[in-house]
Structures are given as C-alpha cells and as structure tokens.
Amino acid sequence: MHSDPAEVHKSVRSYLIVFGALLVCTLLTVAANRLQFAVPLAITIALIIATVKGSMVAGVFMHLSHEKQAIYGALLLTLVFFIVLLFVPILTVMDRVRL
Amino acid sequence: MNIPYTVEARPDTGLHNGKLGVWLFLASEVMLFGALFSTYILLRVGAPEWPHGELSVALGTVNTIILISSSVTMVMAWATLKLNQWSRHRVYLSLTFLLALVFLINKYFEYKEHLEAGQGPWHDTFFAIYFTLTGLHGLHILGGMIVMAYLLGPGAKLWRKNPDQFTNRIEITGLYWHFVDLVWIFLFPVLYLL
Numbered sequence: 111m112h113s114d115p116a117e118v119h120k121s122v123r124s125y126l127i128v129f130g131a132l133l134v135c136t137l138l139t140v141a142a143n144r145l146q147f148a149v150p151l152a153i154t155i156a157l158i159i160a161t162v163k164g165s166m167v168a169g170v171f172m173h174l175s176h177e178k179q180a181i182y183g184a185l186l187l188t189l190v191f192f193i194v195l196l197f198v199p200i201l202t203v204m205d206r207v208r209l
Numbered sequence: 210m211n212i213p214y215t216v217e218a219r220p221d222t223g224l225h226n227g228k229l230g231v232w233l234f235l236a237s238e239v240m241l242f243g244a245l246f247s248t249y250i251l252l253r254v255g256a257p258e259w260p261h262g263e264l265s266v267a268l269g270t271v272n273t274i275i276l277i278s279s280s281v282t283m284v285m286a287w288a289t290l291k292l293n294q295w296s297r298h299r300v301y302l303s304l305t306f307l308l309a310l311v312f313l314i315n316k317y318f319e320y321k322e323h324l325e326a327g328q329g330p331w332h333d334t335f336f337a338i339y340f341t342l343t344g345l346h347g348l349h350i351l352g353g354m355i356v357m358a359y360l361l362g363p364g365a366k367l368w369r370k371n372p373d374q375f376t377n378r379i380e381i382t383g384l385y386w387h388f389v390d391l392v393w394i395f396l397f398p399v400l401y402l403l
Contacts, residue, residue: 113291122288129277132277136277149403156402156403157398160394160397167280167394171383171387171390172383172388180229187236195243196247196250199250199251199254
C-alpha cells in the first residue's frame with residue numbers, strides 16, 4: 111500500500127466533521143418541519159438542507175472535491191439530462207393549461 | 210490472463226477501470242431515481258390535495274441517522290485499509306453491514322404497519338409513489354449488503370493476494386453505498402416531511 115498515513119488521518123478527521131454536520135443538518139430539517147412553515151417555504155428549506163447534506167456526502171465521502179476530470183465530465187453530462195428530466199413534468203403541466 | 214487497469218490508473222482517464230465503471234453506473238442510477246422524482250413532482254402537482262403526516266417522522270429520522278452512520282463506517286473501512294489496519298477494516302465493514310440490516314428491519318416494520326392498516330401502494334397516489342421510491346431504494350440497500358457480505362466472506366481472500374486491488378474494491382463499494390445514502394437524504398424530507 112502506498113498511502114501517506116498523515117494524509118489518511120487528516121481525511122479521517124474531515125469524515126468525522128462531516129458526520130457531525132450531517133447529524134446537525136438532519137435535526138435541523140426535522141426542527142424546521144415542526145415550525146410548520148407555508149408549503150412553498152417548507153419545501154425550499156428542506157431541499158436546501160438536503161442539497162447541503164448531499165454535497166457533503168458527494169464532496170467528502172465520495173471524494174468528489176478532488177476527483178479526476180473524466181468523472182467531472184460524466185457527471186456534468188448526467189446533471190444536464192437530470193435537469194431536463196425534472197423539467198418534463200413542468201412541460202406537461204403547461205401543456206394541460208394550454209388545452 | 211490479467212485484466213488491465215484494476216489497480217493502476219489508465220493513462221487516458223487517470224482512473225482504474227473499476228472506479229470509472231462505478232461512476233458511470235451511478236450516473237445511470239441518477240437518471241433512474243431522477244425519473245421517479247420527476248414522477249413524484251408530476252403526481253404531487255397534479256393532485257388536488259397531498260396527504261401529510263402519514264409516515265412516522267421519528268422512524269424516518271432514525272433511519273436517516275442509521276444510513277449517515279453507515280456511510281461513515283464505510284469510508285472508515287476504506288481508510289483503515291489505506292493504513293494497513295486489516296482487523297479494524299473488518300470491524301468497520303461489519304458495522305456498515307449491520308447498520309444496513311437495521312435500516313431494512315426498520316423499513317420492514319414500517320411497511321408492515323401500513324399494510325396492516327390497508328395503506329398499501331393501491332391505497333392512494335401518495336402510498337403508490339412512497340412504496341415505489343422506498344422499495345427501489347430498499348433493493349439498493351439489499352444489493353449493497355450482498356456485495357459487503359461477499360467482501361467480508363470469500364472476497365476477503367483478495368487482501369492477501371493483492372491488497373491494492375482489494376482496497377479499490379472497497380473504495381468502489383463505498384462509492385455505491387454513499388450514493389444510496391445520498392438518495393435517502395432526498396427521500397426523507399420529500400416523503401416524510403413535506
């Protein structure tokens with residue numbers, strides 16, 4: 111194995127920090143839900159927190175913060191198609207309105 | 210015959226083949242779950258009213274914490290291999306497996322309660338999309354557990370023969386597992402809270 115132990119120990123520290131942050135964010139999501147905001151605001155808050163949590167998992171646990179170009183390229187393409195996919199329902203709703 | 214680039218990086222991608230393969234698989238998984246999230250939006254926008262409080266937030270929160278913890282134990286299983294700590298690696302990978310099992314047991318009780326109350330996928334649109342999304346996610350958990358069981362059992366022999374290749378296998382299993390965690394991070398608020 112060719113790994114610098116100091117580097118690995120540094121990574122372990124960041125994993126534990128992210129673990130703590132993920133737990134706090136989970137509790138924040140539940141707490142925000144208890145406040146019973148209006149539905150659009152509640153959705154926005156919950157999705158913002160989920161996106162922050164998802165970014166931490168992808169960036170730190172999946173090492174996306176320092177990955178190779180090939181992976182970024184593949185993920186960028188996926189993101190484009192993912193956004194198109196999410197907009198399909200909106201197009202169908204607009205279609206219904208026009209009818 | 211040796212399969213090339215299982216340990217060393219390919220010169221053109223800078224990655225070993227397993228890692229690139231798993232990332233491409235995960236890209237297809239994003240589209241699969243994306244299609245279902247898209248369906249959820251369509252159903253929710255089109256519904257005259259959307260049920261609230263049908264699911265146990267406490268159980269959903271516990272399962273979220275379980276999956277987050279399993280992501281940490283999974284990444285620790287990889288980090289301990291990097292430090293040549295074989296026995297610690299075994300502990301962390303076993304813990305990940307157990308946490309996954311606890312998640313599924315919780316899910317079983319949750320499903321059982323709803324099915325006994327007649328709230329199956331046929332009950333209404335909400336339960337139809339709930340069972341579809343969580344059922345597919347549960348199958349992914351099961352798939353991950355099968356891979357972990359293999360790496361804890363017969364697959365562990367590879368460590369003695371080729372430790373770098375074994376470490377790579379743990380790394381790509383981890384990538385898959387973190388993705389399963391990531392999907393749940395979005396499923397939890399969407400289904401349990403909103």
